[in-house]
Amino acid sequence: MCKQGLRISELIGLCANDLHLGTGAHVVCHGKGRKERITPLTPATVKLVRDWLAEQQMGPDSPVFPTRRGTPLSRDAIEHRLKVYIPVASRTSPTLVGKRVTAHTIRHTAAMRLLEAGVDTSVIALWLVMSRSRPRPSTCMPIWRSRNALWRSPNTADATQPISPARYVACLP
Template sequence: MSEAFLISAKPDLQQARVEWLKRLDGERRLSALTVTAYERDTRQFLQFLTGHLGDAPGIKDIADLRPSDFRAFLALRRRDGAGARSLGRGLAGIRSFLRFLERQGMANAAGVSAVRSPKAPKGLPKPLTAADARKVVSGEGQLAEEPWIAARNAAVLALLYGSGLRISEALGLTAGELNGKSAGALRIKGKGGKTRLVPVLPVVAQAVGEYCKLCPWHLSPEEPLFRGAKGGPLQPAIIQREMRKMRAALNLPDTATPHALRHSFATHLLGRGGDLRAIQELLGHASLSTTQVYTAVDTSRLLEIYDAAHPRA
């Protein structure tokens, strides 16, 4: 049976849809998975319209659609269990099809353009356990062949967990900002040019000092502190790759990334009674609501412990 007979649409709309899918696959060179998803999403939409309008839709019916028609489709999909990401992708496919029809002079895409994509809920940060974080920053599981590179990696990871830095902030440090610093605070310029003070714990300073002692390159005060194997500025991808290796060596979850160490910094501080406002300042968040996500992480962890340990759970 040909695809045309499987689609709830009049012949004119069926043919336009076939042409649109061909262009997606050919001219726009979208991935096969995206084209398949768009095909499925528009098929579901046309099936919905058949019931919604009382007959298989044609191009004239598509041209007359209002924002409320698209919202009714999204509401039905949500009742069927579709999440925000699925709904957003489905709406993107329908928009693409309507805009194709608009370019062909067959319909107006204003109706679907007026509908906002559902906001996907932000996933909770996935911190490491305190024990796993200590393994990572201690250098356990390091596979680097050269001692100075192993020390460099350990120093970077210590800054992410011990000071809550983003990887870009750690790698943006100059030798003059941190080389030889014992303990105290470090001034960091983060997102949006916001400057904050972060702690430099003795154990972090020690890790950086060990790297500086072993580094074969001259570390001028105004130049990058962390160097690649050939002496240039260290790239984030190198640390990310090393973290992937450590995940395998230490049997850590896939969520154990360099950025997860920053999440761990905040979560572990909060779990030990840290003040939310102070953690906001340490992380450089402009809004307290951004930091509040860590309260959900901590509560979630407490409930996990309760379920695992309580005899009546």
Template sequence: MKHKAMLSLIYACGLRRSELINLTLNDIDSKRNVIIIRQSKGKKDRIVPFSGKVLEMVRDYYKLYKPKHWLFEGQNTSEKYSEQSLQSVLKTALEKTKITKPVTLHWLRHSYATHLLENGTDLRYIQELLGHNSSRTTEIYTHVSTKSLQQIKSPFDDL
């Protein structure tokens, strides 16, 4: 349950691995369905929304594990979960599901952005959600998303 919650949060909120690991209990605002990302890359804070589905998963995890400070604690409850262990969790999940393609934790974040774009989310919002300084950084997702391009009707079709 813990590992599923961790990987789900990375994808569902477009988090960097360090952002997930640095989450504290105070960073989850379940009333507003947002997570506060504090002092991330570039020492910036940002807020990201999360779905009720993910909130329920995190609540179930919380009830079972009862973390004290860090949302995801390591074996020693006073320490946060390690990045190496998180990478190992992903590797194990891939083995269990028999996925042989190379997948990284960052690809979950990349998929989040690509899926938002494919569903019509404005690139400026995606930039804000990902915490990118420059729109140029976010624009890498535009070349990946062909689904939206395929939906565009050519004016020639109306002739």
């Protein structure tokens, strides 16, 4: 679920019936401020989730990531797992050595990967519900600056596109 940029609260709150794995595969998340958002799933993620669900044999209202007792994992459990597996991952990805990696860092990594793949910043903001009626500059500016750097790069296909001075404000229902 790292590719979807889920918050910890969204991840631990997922139930099996929040996953839609057919055509137009997506996950329905219930996030901050009781906002509901729909995020598409990649084919690779769909395969992993299908395998996981088959292994778990859970009901529709069961948590997708349960404890041994069948209750949802806690925030602390997720952070603990990150602390255990980041050193393991750093063996094959040396850039992780010495870095502080949190679940929120992974959320920002998902946003940056979408940006690098050419996804428009307004779409990223909607998928991750990063903006309210007025986006906070401290949250959005690193992404906007990265977008500008990518557009100005001579190795980028979008280098000839002008940079719009307008600011995006989401209009959510």
